[in-house]
Amino acid sequence: MTSYTTKNQFSPDWVPHPGISIQEVIDDREMTQSELARRMGRTSKFVNELMKGSASLSEETALQLEKVLGVRAGFWLSLERQYKLYKAEEAERESLARQEEWASSFPVAGMVKLGWIPKKREKSGIVKLLLEFFGVASPEAWGEIWGQGKLNVSYRSSQAFSSKATSVAAWLRFGQKIAIQKQIPPFNRNSFRQEIESIRGLAGYTDVKIFVPRLQEICQQCGVIVLFVPKLPGTVLSGAAHWFGGKPIIQLSLCHKSNDHLWFSFFHEMKHILSHSSKEIYINERTNDSPEEIQANKFAMNTLIPEEKYRIFISNWNGNISGIKSFASSVDIAPGIVVGRLQHDKRLPMTIGNELKIRYDWVFGR
Numbered sequence: 001m002t003s004y005t006t007k008n009q010f011s012p013d014w015v016p017h018p019g020i021s022i023q024e025v026i027d028d029r030e031m032t033q034s035e036l037a038r039r040m041g042r043t044s045k046f047v048n049e050l051m052k053g054s055a056s057l058s059e060e061t062a063l064q065l066e067k068v069l070g071v072r073a074g075f076w077l078s079l080e081r082q083y084k085l086y087k088a089e090e091a092e093r094e095s096l097a098r099q100e101e102w103a104s105s106f107p108v109a110g111m112v113k114l115g116w117i118p119k120k121r122e123k124s125g126i127v128k129l130l131l132e133f134f135g136v137a138s139p140e141a142w143g144e145i146w147g148q149g150k151l152n153v154s155y156r157s158s159q160a161f162s163s164k165a166t167s168v169a170a171w172l173r174f175g176q177k178i179a180i181q182k183q184i185p186p187f188n189r190n191s192f193r194q195e196i197e198s199i200r201g202l203a204g205y206t207d208v209k210i211f212v213p214r215l216q217e218i219c220q221q222c223g224v225i226v227l228f229v230p231k232l233p234g235t236v237l238s239g240a241a242h243w244f245g246g247k248p249i250i251q252l253s254l255c256h257k258s259n260d261h262l263w264f265s266f267f268h269e270m271k272h273i274l275s276h277s278s279k280e281i282y283i284n285e286r287t288n289d290s291p292e293e294i295q296a297n298k299f300a301m302n303t304l305i306p307e308e309k310y311r312i313f314i315s316n317w318n319g320n321i322s323g324i325k326s327f328a329s330s331v332d333i334a335p336g337i338v339v340g341r342l343q344h345d346k347r348l349p350m351t352i353g354n355e356l357k358i359r360y361d362w363v364f365g366r
Helices: 018-028 033-040 044-052 059-069 073-097 100-104 108-113 123-134 139-146 165-181 189-194 196-204 208-221 259-275 291-304 307-316 321-330 335-344
Strands: 153-155 225-228 239-244 247-252 281-284
Touching: 018 033, 018 044, 018 059, 018 073, 033 044, 033 059, 059 073, 073 123, 100 123, 108 123, 123 139, 123 165, 139 165, 165 225, 165 239, 165 247, 165 281, 189 259, 196 208, 196 259, 196 291, 208 225, 239 259, 247 259, 259 281, 259 291, 259 335, 281 291, 291 335, 307 321, 321 335
Parallel strands: 153 281, 225 247
Antiparallel strands: 239 247, 239 281
């Protein structure tokens, strides 16, 4: 006789309904559906529907089958659960396949290239991967969390460019997923503020393999996560400050290759973490005249180059490169950062002094 308690222990592409196994058992016993119905005390119509899979197999029916056929009720209920799950997954696949337009708005190829999601060919498979990546059950649920107006973002960067919302959301979500895995102490605002000078001292390093781990270590001890995450297609952002699970995150893209851009972005985001709402997401993308962004800009500029010393330097500077080097040495900052400030303030052409900037070679993912 077939061992029915060991059947269906694998996960096939198609899961049969319990009626097929019931039919196999009564065929082995040379029992008709009518006889089974009489022994169970059920109608022939019900048993016929059970065999066709159009009637659900309840706990009561499973117990009746156990008494009549000698196969434990748990086995029949397991078959019913597997079949119902299969049917639900089948319906979900059909539903997800209809969400192709929603999925097409995401930078899927870029996410696959960075290893954030595996490659899938089926439409439903891509949609499911995106939902799992964002930790939501449906595109509608995604819209409630990440949809238009839900991010409440504040932007800073170039007015000439604008990032795609779905690309920004994916980039931020990757930071959230890393934060979930990080075990860090509670955020200590005072300790973080006290580390400003030690962090500023890293701005003169040329090797990312040296200063990045040190920067992350200093910030992590204060309860702040610092991530370097490559930008996705459809984004022009250089960084963001946001919180997830009670953890503050400074997330920097590899968009800018020079030290003046990188360190300005870092200290800009640092100000958001130190002083602004933990419920907001602050993204360095385009100019924003909000009080928070103005404060963050001023903090970054004055942290890198003290305001009063910069003003004195400007009043006496004759425009030569040697003067930039001397001033940078006097305020203990890399000369390329002074060049970047002068270019930003339109006191130096964008084509002059760039040789003093440190160029970073990003060869890692975060």
